[in-house]
Amino acid sequence: MHNEENCRFAKTHEWAHVEGDIATVGISNHAQEEISDIVFVDLPKVGQQVTAGQNCCVIESVKSASEIYAPVSGEVVEVNSALVNDPALVNREPHGNGWLFKVKMTAPAEYENLLDLNAYNATLKK
Amino acid sequence: MFIPHTEQDRKEMLEKIGVSSVKELLAQIPQELLYPVLDLPRALTEQELSSHVRALAARNKPLKNFIGAGIYEHFIPAAVGALSSRGEFLTAYTPYQAEASQGTLQTIYEFQSCICSLFDMDVATASHYDGATALAEAVLACLRVTGRKEILISAALHPHYKEVLKTYVRHQEGVLVKESPVGQDGTLDLAALEQNLSNQTACFVLATPNFFGCLEQAEEVSARVHQVGALLTALVSPLALGVMQTPGSYNADFAVAEGQPLGNAMNFGGPGLGIMTAKKAYMRQLPGRIVGIAKDKNGRRAFVLTLQAREQHIRREKASSNICSNEALCALNAVIYLTLLGPKGLQEVAELNLERSHQLAELLGKVPGFKLKFAAPFFNEFVLECPVPAKKVIQKLEKKGISAGYALGADWKGFENCLLVCATETKTEADLKAYAAALEGI
Amino acid sequence: METILKHNELSLEKSRPGRRGVRFSAAQKGAAAYLPQAYLRKTAPKLPELSEFETVRHFTCLSELNYCLDGEFYPLGSCTMKYNPKAYDLLSSLDGFTQVHPFAPESSVQGTLEMLYHFQELLKKVTGLSAFTLQPAAGAHGELTGILTARAYHDARKDFKRTEVIVPDTAHGTNPATAHMAGYTVINIKSASDGCVDKEALQNALSDKTAVVMLTVPNTVGLFEKDIREIADMVHKAGALFYLDGANFNALAGLVKPADLGADLMHLNVHKSFAAPHGGGGPGAGPVGAAAHVAPFLPKPMVECKNGKYTLTGKMPKSLGKMKAFYGNVAVCLRGYCYLRQFDDSTFKDIGENAVLNANYVRVALKGKFNAFFDRTCMHECVLSVNPAEMNGVHTSDIAKRLLDYGFYAPTIYFPLIVPEAIMIEPTETESKQMLDAFVRVMEKIYDEIHTEPQTVKDAPHSQCVCRIDEVSAAREPNLRW
Missing domain, CATH: 3.90.1150.10 (Aspartate Aminotransferase, domain 1)
Structure with missing residues (x-):
């Protein structure tokens, strides 16, 4: 199971956790706090190609719409359908059951370039 | 005008600000441009204005109106205007502060509810500018949903709606608008429709009644559209839905309408009332305000603007539309009208429209030289083929105090002799006979 | 105390089967006599069934839950909530105006056309621009009209490389949304520390790709762009058009003409600057004015006066087309016309x-x-x-x-x-x-x-019919209809 320690982070606050060539993607605890009460997650479609650094998903609160950028490139193979009825899951368990989607990676090296938890936390302090 | 300050007020205010004149406050403006000559005419007092504007109104010549073509003359019960003209509705702003705007918010919720039920659709917005812009925005939503680039429209769509649609989509990259033709009976040629539809088609725009007044075989059309994975956007008459099959019943994905017939005057075509509805799946694709039910912190029912993250004030250039205001007051007229009529009253008025227009069609079709152009079923207007150009007929009947209809020749080739004629519940049987009599001898 | 009448009972909850508010004389035959069975509605719509009196009381009670300009001070920035004169309510509801069909013969609608023509003329006078279209239904609709007019202007000059619209970070959300709708890329520029346009940032953003620069004057922090003339020159030198968002025109009324500031295009909000009521969100009217070189590209038709006769001219070969069915929110324009006639220089x-x-x-x-x-x-x-x-x-x-x-x-x-x-x-x-x-x-x-x-x-408000509202759950589980 993914948790803060075994994930890597993008500067834009997404995390990825890799098992084999599948990356599970979510947003950081810091990001969910910033967005606050999430009311809707506009998930990508299964089969959609995503590119690292490009937006592929939108998270809405009452007063904001935040774009989520794919941390790695590849094909979306699964989306977290639990978020359709319970978007607040992202607030409650950003690193657990509040994951967003899974990507079959086409460039696994991209994962290696993401930040580890310490490096990510360091970016938040700036 | 309308400025309450006395000289004393002004003096005290300037003192408080710490300047000696208002002009000092205007130092930010390039001084050489300040106080330009405007050359406005003499200012009128309220009394003079009243005489002047009444004289203008009197310069409009009242004619017995038989034109429809997108704007319809209907009876408006007195309570509609009496209620909607209350200052509490008329002079309120968009309900940003929900707690102090529950009246407007609840009326919008009731409007959305009445419209959803009338259309058999899942979601309706608080309203749009008019039917044409509502249609254009629905089509933009279809492009976003499907990712396809081809828009197929009925050739019998209102010519203004065609133009507005083209204006709205012109700068969407790679987008193409195609027309699907109408057959001999005035309705869509289904075989041609099938040929025109493809897996490139984002949506088909169905108008029923169409611009010729003819009712389409909506279920047949819908099946063909969905077969290729395209979406169906239906443009309908809200008043006809008192008796007619609903967009929801034939599986429309979006349904739009000009809501003017519901309690709003013709006003030379504006303001209109854009009605926009969709299936629940496309709820977040809808542009403009939407009101929902919420609870206040004591658990009491309250109404609030919701799903706002779609809108321009949050998404800015990422928003699907720039729309900000709507036609709330016209929507209020519509919901008061629907509340007064109820399901039975709406059915009655729809049936009266059917009856009057069919009576008129029968009368006019019997006048020597005139005949009905199409055989398809119709609601409250139909195409009359004349022995002379339709424009001539309009001119001649104007002299007899009758506004005969809309001449189709400007928009459809070969239709120079065709007149689009409408009769609503506002016309008595005597009016219909007078029209027929006026045609005799043309 | 038992609350008998809930303050916010829905009309449908008050409904009782068989009640009626209005009756029509019955048709002789039912719908089935005129339409095939397949075309008929299968079930009745769920509309409320109330008497006329109940309907009047329902909506009167609802109206009393509103704050409104007639009753309360509305210091709503950027919305210009000024007094809406009662005379215009009366005059805009005269049958002579309301009962006019948009396709009625022109000879029978001379009063309306004359009013519209002179409203166009008055708008030209107060702004200094060369032409006005009355077609846009609202301010945002006017913006879209203006930007599409600009696009038609550039396209006619075969200047197709202009794909960008520059917008400052203080702009109303409608500005970037409008530019996007017109197919342009939005370039946001930061404001300077004094709240005005950062000229250096603007100069860096301007290029031969710039189609339009959109500025609100006065800007949305309530300040007049002190270097507005210089900014307009920069925009024009780059070959772009200067769109002046006229949402705040009330501050300029009679003090300065937008044309003198270098505006090529602008919209006005009749429901803000010219005292038409907001109606709880509309209808408004957003006439768009253009300088002479851009005017031919405005939407058609416009009202013309020839030998004392008023006519709608569709003969505008360079026009961008139509923005709305028919000719605009005429009833709202009538109020604006009334307002302007009550002033002189x-x-x-x-x-x-x-x-x-x-x-x-x-x-x-x-x-x-x-x-x-x-x-x-x-x-x-x-x-x-x-x-x-x-x-x-x-x-x-x-x-x-x-x-x-x-x-x-x-x-x-x-x-x-x-x-x-x-x-x-x-x-x-x-x-x-x-x-x-x-x-x-x-x-x-x-x-x-x-x-x-x-x-x-x-914890405020404490005085309204409801307390603070939970907007989060309303957006999570939308209930948008009965």
Whole structure:
């Protein structure tokens, strides 16, 4: 199971956790706090190609719409359908059951370039 | 005008600000441009204005109106205007502060509810500018949903709606608008429709009644559209839905309408009332305000603007539309009208429209030289083929105090002799006979 | 006490089968006599069934739950909530205007056409622009019309490389959304530290790819762009058009003509500057004016006068087409026409002058407790900012709600985005000194409450028919209809 320690982070606050060539993607605890009460997650479609650094998903609160950028490139193979009825899951368990989607990676090296938890936390302090 | 300050007020205010004149406050403006000559005419007092504007109104010549073509003359019960003209509705702003705007918010919720039920659709917005812009925005939503680039429209769509649609989509990259033709009976040629539809088609725009007044075989059309994975956007008459099959019943994905017939005057075509509805799946694709039910912190029912993250004030250039205001007051007229009529009253008025227009069609079709152009079923207007150009007929009947209809020749080739004629519940049987009599001898 | 009548019972909940508000003479035959069975509705719509009296009472009671300009001061920044004269309500509802069909023969609608023609002429006079279209239904619709007009202008010159629209970060959200709708890429530029356009940033953003620069004048922090002429020159030198967002025209009325500022295109909000009511969100009207070189590209038709006869001319070969069915929100334009006819050169400037006077009076009177973010003379509105560290956990949104308790509508809040905890106040010229003084006293009282009983402010409003609303659950599980 993914948790803060075994994930890597993008500067834009997404995390990825890799098992084999599948990356599970979510947003950081810091990001969910910033967005606050999430009311809707506009998930990508299964089969959609995503590119690292490009937006592929939108998270809405009452007063904001935040774009989520794919941390790695590849094909979306699964989306977290639990978020359709319970978007607040992202607030409650950003690193657990509040994951967003899974990507079959086409460039696994991209994962290696993401930040580890310490490096990510360091970016938040700036 | 309308400025309450006395000289004393002004003096005290300037003192408080710490300047000696208002002009000092205007130092930010390039001084050489300040106080330009405007050359406005003499200012009128309220009394003079009243005489002047009444004289203008009197310069409009009242004619017995038989034109429809997108704007319809209907009876408006007195309570509609009496209620909607209350200052509490008329002079309120968009309900940003929900707690102090529950009246407007609840009326919008009731409007959305009445419209959803009338259309058999899942979601309706608080309203749009008019039917044409509502249609254009629905089509933009279809492009976003499907990712396809081809828009197929009925050739019998209102010519203004065609133009507005083209204006709205012109700068969407790679987008193409195609027309699907109408057959001999005035309705869509289904075989041609099938040929025109493809897996490139984002949506088909169905108008029923169409611009010729003819009712389409909506279920047949819908099946063909969905077969290729395209979406169906239906443009309908809200008043006809008192008796007619609903967009929801034939599986429309979006349904739009000009809501003017519901309690709003013709006003030379504006303001209109854009009605926009969709299936629940496309709820977040809808542009403009939407009101929902919420609870206040004591658990009491309250109404609030919701799903706002779609809108321009949050998404800015990422928003699907720039729309900000709507036609709330016209929507209020519509919901008061629907509340007064109820399901039975709406059915009655729809049936009266059917009856009057069919009576008129029968009368006019019997006048020597005139005949009905199409055989398809119709609601409250139909195409009359004349022995002379339709424009001539309009001119001649104007002299007899009758506004005969809309001449189709400007928009459809070969239709120079065709007149689009409408009769609503506002016309008595005597009016219909007078029209027929006026045609005799043309 | 048992509450018998719930204040917000829905009309459908009051409904009883068989009740009627209005009757029509029955048709002789039912719908089935005229339409095939397949075309008929299968089930009746769920519309309320109420008597006329119940309907009147229902909507009257609902209206009483609203704050409205007629009843309360509405310091809503950027919205110009000024008095809506009652004469125009009456005159715009004359049968002679309301009962006119848009396709009626022109000879039978000369009164309406004459009014529209002269409204176009008056708008030209007060702005200095060459032509006006009355077609746009609202301000945002006007913006779209203006940007599409600009696009038609560039396209006609075969200048297809212009794909960008420059918008400052203080702009209304409609500006970038409009540019995007017109197929342009939006270039956002930051404002300078004085709240005006950063000329260097603008110069860097301008290029031969710039189609339009959109600026609100005065800008949304209530300041006049001091170098506006220079900015207009920069825009024109780059071959781009200058679109002046006229949402704040009330501040310019009679003081300066937008054409003199270099505007190529602008929209006006009849429901703001020209005193038409807002109607709870519309209808408005957003006429768009253009300088001579851009005018041929405006939407068609326009009203012309030939030998004393008024006519709609569709002969505009370069026109962008149509923005709306028919000709515009005519009933709203009629109100704007009435308004303009009540001024001459010597009185029209009173609008702008007193709008500026009132805003500065409020700005100065609140100083010390609530300070303007850019602390200098403003135009028609002032934008205040609060320092969260000094607010005992109270936010701008709480202050807005607390104002409701004291009988004032709230100012615009959290806009413009560059001002933290923004409170944007536009008093307009029609409010009296007494009303402004009362507003200032209440704001001071709220300031004191923030420091003595902050919870009272955070829990506001206490006086309305409902308390603070849970918008989160409303958006998570939308209930949008019965």
